[in-house]
Amino acid sequence: MSGHARDICHGSFRDVRTRRRSPARWMIGSMTSAIGLSGLRKTFGQVHAVDGIDLEIAPGEVVALLGPNGAGKTTTMEMMLGLTTPDAGEVRLFGRPPARAMAEGLVGAMLQSGGFLREMTGREIVQVMAAQFPRPLKVEEALTRAGVAEHAKLRYGGLSGGQQQRVRFAAALVCDPDLLVLDEPTVAMDVRGRHEFWAAMRAYTEGGKTVVFATHYLAEAQDFADRVVLLRRGRIIADGSVAEITSRVAGRTIAAVLPGADPVRLRGLPGVDLVEVREDLVTMHCLDSDRALRALLRDFPAARDVVVSAMTLEDAFVALTTSTDKEQV
Amino acid sequence: MGTLIGTEVKLLLRSGEFLVVAVLFPAVFFLVMSEVFGTMPPAGFDMSTYMMISMAAFGAVCGAVNVGQRVAQEKQAGWNRQLRLTPLPGWSYVLSKVVAAMVVVLPCVALILLVGFLVKGVTLEPWHWLVIVLATWVGSIPFALLGLLIGLAAKPEAVAPLSVMAFLLLSMLGGLWMPVEILPSVMAALARALPSYWMAESARELVAGRPLDLAGVAVVAVWLVVCGLVVGRLYRRDAARA
Numbered sequence: 001m002s003g004h005a006r007d008i009c010h011g012s013f014r015d016v017r018t019r020r021r022s023p024a025r026w027m028i029g030s031m032t033s034a035i036g037l038s039g040l041r042k043t044f045g046q047v048h049a050v051d052g053i054d055l056e057i058a059p060g061e062v063v064a065l066l067g068p069n070g071a072g073k074t075t076t077m078e079m080m081l082g083l084t085t086p087d088a089g090e091v092r093l094f095g096r097p098p099a100r101a102m103a104e105g106l107v108g109a110m111l112q113s114g115g116f117l118r119e120m121t122g123r124e125i126v127q128v129m130a131a132q133f134p135r136p137l138k139v140e141e142a143l144t145r146a147g148v149a150e151h152a153k154l155r156y157g158g159l160s161g162g163q164q165q166r167v168r169f170a171a172a173l174v175c176d177p178d179l180l181v182l183d184e185p186t187v188a189m190d191v192r193g194r195h196e197f198w199a200a201m202r203a204y205t206e207g208g209k210t211v212v213f214a215t216h217y218l219a220e221a222q223d224f225a226d227r228v229v230l231l232r233r234g235r236i237i238a239d240g241s242v243a244e245i246t247s248r249v250a251g252r253t254i255a256a257v258l259p260g261a262d263p264v265r266l267r268g269l270p271g272v273d274l275v276e277v278r279e280d281l282v283t284m285h286c287l288d289s290d291r292a293l294r295a296l297l298r299d300f301p302a303a304r305d306v307v308v309s310a311m312t313l314e315d316a317f318v319a320l321t322t323s324t325d326k327e328q329v
Numbered sequence: 330m331g332t333l334i335g336t337e338v339k340l341l342l343r344s345g346e347f348l349v350v351a352v353l354f355p356a357v358f359f360l361v362m363s364e365v366f367g368t369m370p371p372a373g374f375d376m377s378t379y380m381m382i383s384m385a386a387f388g389a390v391c392g393a394v395n396v397g398q399r400v401a402q403e404k405q406a407g408w409n410r411q412l413r414l415t416p417l418p419g420w421s422y423v424l425s426k427v428v429a430a431m432v433v434v435l436p437c438v439a440l441i442l443l444v445g446f447l448v449k450g451v452t453l454e455p456w457h458w459l460v461i462v463l464a465t466w467v468g469s470i471p472f473a474l475l476g477l478l479i480g481l482a483a484k485p486e487a488v489a490p491l492s493v494m495a496f497l498l499l500s501m502l503g504g505l506w507m508p509v510e511i512l513p514s515v516m517a518a519l520a521r522a523l524p525s526y527w528m529a530e531s532a533r534e535l536v537a538g539r540p541l542d543l544a545g546v547a548v549v550a551v552w553l554v555v556c557g558l559v560v561g562r563l564y565r566r567d568a569a570r571a
Contacts, residue, residue, distance in 0.1 A: 081414065083413060102416065117402070118406065128332055128336050131331070132412075132415035132416055133415065134416075
């Protein structure tokens with residue numbers, strides 16, 4: 001394929017013809033990006049944690065970083081924040097080096113590796129953070145916005161996982177940032193906690209703030225993000241709106257119950273792209289589901305409970321992050 | 330930075346167990362050691378006063394080095410990393426820890442002096458007491474930095490044993506348990522290179538009305554600068570690490 005540079009960098013991706021851009025990204029040329037990553041690389045020993053990432057995020061965008069474990073999400077975020085020094089490449093936040101943007105209070109962050117002392121109360125934590133920044137919010141306001149004001153008198157160690165995360169959110173908010181960087185912000189929360197957290201976040205982003213978050217919950221990306229960036233093995237393999245990403249994984253999913261199925265034979269059926277076998281349940285991602293279905297029913301008459309469905313973000317995620325090198329264009 | 334130091338002190342006062350152990354341990358140690366060595370010939374001093382000053386220095390070393398254990402806890406909790414997301418400069422982090430250490434040291438020293446006065450019957454001029462407090466208080470700063478160094482450099486689970494080893498060795502080799510005068514000459518020479526020795530010796534010199542030995546001031550200053558530089562390096566190294 002005669003791809004230009006941008007396509008090569010997304011090269012594991014089957015279909016580059018529909019590279020539509022969201023309106024926000026058209027504006028990048030004329031204004032400073034909230035985040036600009038270029039040629040970012042980081043190696044830990046033999047592992048290429050981040051292997052050449054270029055990414056521009058415009059002010060006001062809400063972007064989800066998705067990817068399996070080890071895809072490089074956390075390392076990318078830590079380099080964004082200046083906590084990890086890249087081996088190569090450059091990070092700019094609002095046109096500044098990360099340390100300066102942080103010092104000016106432009107960036108709030110919730111990290112997996114960051115944490116607070118169990119003996120401190122929520123209010124004390126937010127107070128200490130607020131005291132370090134030039135133009136902080138009032139401590140009460142940050143606590144209220146994060147929805148944790150009523151628990152602020154309690155010690156951090158005694159709070160539930162969800163309450164702790166909201167204290168961390170308040171601590172990230174208190175510098176009144178224009179950009180929030182959140183690494184798996186809802187990881188310790190139950191369903192209700194997640195719901196409340198995203199409600200607080202929505203209220204926050206209505207003011208045109210930029211948010212980048214990493215998550216394992218595809219539903220969160222689907223519900224909340226304007227844009228999804230899919231990482232695998234330290235590279236961006238897809239970048240676009242949820243609709244774009246799912247449409248880019250052409251085809252449909254066929255699921256069927258087929259005892260003793262042979263994945264290799266199934267993979268050989270016409271139109272089948274990818275096969276997953278879980279006990280008796282076979283799931284096939286198909287580029288041409290009509291041909292695949294005919295072939296399946298002809299070659300495997302034992303197949304039953306057959307369901308053909310359109311791709312969800314989750315299917316796209318699985319398809320994009322598990323496709324083998326052979327299948328890459 | 331004021332907020333950070335205030336919080337640091339507040340947390341310290343809140344951690345009851347830590348404080349009780351850090352403050353009581355040297356006082357108890359003093360009582361035991363002064364019984365063991367209490368019959369040795371006094372070296373220009375009355376033995377109880379000599380031992381009390383040594384033990385006050387020991388208490389200060391002990392209390393100051395312990396600050397490393399709190400750093401280890403903070404590292405485990407991820408608090409250091411959280412602070413790195415702020416513009417907080419490294420030196421004010423270090424300063425907040427040194428202040429915390431000095432807050433612990435003060436009651437350690439005071440309790441030993443109280444025990445010396447009440448139990449051992451030590452009598453001194455009022456300003457002598459003050460001199461001892463000041464000398465041990467200021468002299469504890471290099472040990473606070475050493476504790477910080479251990480806390481930042483070592484794995485969290487290794488910090489406690491390393492701190493204990495550091496303050497026991499420095500106290501022992503610095504002649505805080507046995508007067509340097511009765512140690513072999515090699516040991517005595519080694520003691521003169523340690524800030525623990527000079528902490529007690531400076532206090533004794535001042536109490537005896539002699540001028541401060543500048544060699545002692547120099548030794549303490551070298552330890553302070555070296556530990557300070559290493560701590561600064563470690564803090565920056567941590568900042569650059571994944």
